[in-house]
Amino acid sequence: MKNPICYRVTALSDLWTGDIDGKRERLITTGLLGSIRWWFEVLVRGLGGSACNPTDTMCEGRNHCVVCELFGCTGWARKFRFEVLDENGNIKTDQIKQDRTFSLRFIPLRPIREEEWTLLDATLRLIAEYGALGGKTVFKPTDEANRASILYHKDYGLVQIQQFNGASREDLGAYLSLSKWRKVDHGEFTWTSLQHFWCVNGKYLGRENHNKSSFNKVLGRKEPKNQGQQFHNSATDVDRWLAGSQQESKKVFSFKAPARTFGFVKPRLIGFDAMKKRLQDVWGKDGWEFLTGENIIDQIFAKEEDCS
Template identity: 35%
Template sequence: MKEFTVKIKSLTSLWTGDADRKNTTLRETGIIGSLRWWYEALIRGLGGTACDPTDTKCEGKNHCDACELFGCTGWARKFRLEVKKINNETILQLIKLREVEDVEWGLLSKTLKIIASWGAIGGKIAEFKYGLIKIVQNDLERFSLGKAQLKKYLKKQGTSVENPNITRFVFINKDLNYETTKKTKDELHFLKGQLGKAKRYFYKTFNGKPYRFFAYAENDNEYNRMIGFLSKSGVQFVKGKEIIGELK
């Protein structure tokens, strides 16, 4: 098959514009950038390499496991993404440009599921009002993600940075209220952005109510503090490791 469709419904706006344009047309770049960001986090969590395409990126044949599918200078992306909006559904069309391995479709499918169940997509995902989606149809569902298959696939070459890594994420979808969110980001001050560094917590509302929170630590020490704090606060949260743990 040459082409796969993923239909999504956006629960909140998808930011796909840039500074000079209003959010009227859906743009592939915003979606693909965000999709890649989650894909990299997943790849790192699975033990593969993933560079930072905005900074320390790969070039040419010796590239990381994320560039293998998404491309870099001298190595073309294996698929093209077309984004169409029909009524209130957004259609993502993934069109094969070169040979794509089943495991790569499987990884993309997993990435989309993580985004829909736990995360957010598009530009400005750090802002509360953007990026919540629901998957309506996923043609990539048929591609499973097996451990053995994955082990063979990950080459662990190229440039790699350590973060974000899905195994150092926490996700909250239940019992979320404004106080918990505030306490969490006050107590875990490292999640707040600093000069030249983006914040690492993401808070989402839906219909004006707290809906979802996710954050990531950059090292084990931070991660343990995060888990310790959330455990004490009694909030139900899910660890990134548990999400990967679903792999067979």
Template identity: 55%
Template structure:
């Protein structure tokens, strides 16, 4: 079974953090968690079903006792594992000299994600894993602290909670990965995958509901103005920034709350990878609402050309050829 390497470059520090919340060490499970989360987003975007391992509907299915029987676990757990079904690979995070990285990955540092198969990994799974890494690099972010928001205030923009984390670029991909949308879509719809579970509380985390604008960011401008807060529906005044501007269902969902993430993410640095992305939720907030809110805070915003939706991004991901 062939080992596969993806060589990445960190454009910002990557925060994984230990049990005490310290970020000076690299915790590989933090990388693993990010990979799995975005893998789930991609699978749902292709029309597949993916459980959320943090909820009560996580795999395995309690009614299917044998792990190798159809319906025991979802297509994501097939690769990443669940109770009774081990992960198919071991992840190693290495430097350019093939040494295990132990300290936090810093900006401009090159690192390698090495996937060592422990059991056979299907061609379609390599395809989805490759697309996931490119999705993170081109449109998303990796690791913790990605919910931090930038600031344009000169005396605050370098504080920890205004710094950018988790932006990476893919420098080199493995050769020989045959990846096309039809292959991936057919695989995630496979009859062996577990599908009979309620996912209403987390199905919004799908590439079908994803949007991204490159080259722009949301931030706090001063104590009275915050383009970020205006978009998510919070009061723009700093001393009331945890309060909603209007207590609507849309604002409550976009702004999140304790133990529930915001649904908009923005990154100011580095300028070449500047981006803002987020999610919509069917029957609550649509793409047009997000476009309208962004248009209120960004001058000369041309949504038709700048605002990318999930379906467009899926097409771009699967148009990629081998190599970089």
């Protein structure tokens, strides 16, 4: 069996690794693993594969999707043990703070296929270079709008990973379309796919002053801070979807240092052009690049010699 695979990570901001009650000082590894799994699902769907979502209970035992194959589901154990280690190689139990270096270690418990390691490697690259790691960016019903607004000015989850193993797209298509995988109807989760993801590195949305918030403007909400949760009377279904609600997460995330903004579009509701237009309204047209999922897939799976 293959040796453990270890990724050295530097936290560019604090990581949200606490429990659901908001105890921030703890490190709950299931939260980090949940975040990694969530992005793994996004990647798999983006590559045309079938991935269940956390509310889906149909994956069970041998009848499961490609994500459950590696991460486990009822009656099917996860294929690896997941550990977070501190600088000295000891198990880390407290919150991961900005500028700290730590390791993510994946220890195989059963044989893990080359394609699975490739998908995991690509997932971590997606997180580090285009997304974020940790509980506050996992899109789930418990991500209440109220709590999100309290932590509004704080960045969580930006990480730098020192080295990737180098993911090749070769053979992934064949692996993802194996007939043994359970076919999942992605239904209302269809948008949580890399195909519908976008990212702008080097730009952020925020509150410029008391009366102006580029974040609220992009979401179609009223701009003054004290009305930030309110919509204009002319708010559209698109505005409401992007901003989320008590029941569902917002679909636009922005980080100030280092600057990064990313989010999702939804088929038949809002496309990339309309999303980009909203961003142009606050950033202007020049000096930034709007990367869509296709661009990102190309970059993640670029051959090593293409990388600078």
